[in-house]
Amino acid sequence: MSLCASAEAHWIPPLENFLSSNGDVLSETVELMREAVSLSHPKSLAWNAIDVHEAMTADPDLGYCAAAFGYATYGENDRPYRLSFASFPGLRSPHEAGTMIGGAGVGLSAACVDRDLTTAFLGYLASEPAQSLLRRTTVNPHSPHVGPIP
Numbered sequence: 001m002s003l004c005a006s007a008e009a010h011w012i013p014p015l016e017n018f019l020s021s022n023g024d025v026l027s028e029t030v031e032l033m034r035e036a037v038s039l040s041h042p043k044s045l046a047w048n049a050i051d052v053h054e055a056m057t058a059d060p061d062l063g064y065c066a067a068a069f070g071y072a073t074y075g076e077n078d079r080p081y082r083l084s085f086a087s088f089p090g091l092r093s094p095h096e097a098g099t100m101i102g103g104a105g106v107g108l109s110a111a112c113v114d115r116d117l118t119t120a121f122l123g124y125l126a127s128e129p130a131q132s133l134l135r136r137t138t139v140n141p142h143s144p145h146v147g148p149i150p
Helices: 002-006 015-021 023-038 049-058 115-125 128-136
Strands: none
Touching: 002 023, 015 023, 115 128
């Protein structure tokens, strides 16, 4: 869907409407995905994001992954080959599509003592001021060993 959206294929419910109004973009997306798979490491279809990162930080021949959830710890100095992360590539210029993924790693535990306070904090994390602050952050706040984030 992120690739389709980058080519301005807008979601039109139900699915049948989306498919019938965006057939060309869907065909282009499927062809691009087939080409990407043909160029990928033979084992990569069985790998999750952590497997990809582990392989890339151990093997200098694995230089690029077009789409994986990024774990900043793989950019730290303790890795033989540090990773850096960029925007998800898209089908059309400017080729930085972004994704529909969001909020990963943030949640509210069922065992939370102060649900109202925690819910308020999660609301703040999703707010424009907090997101702007996070975008301006130049290092991983959890590790002083991480270099600048591109």
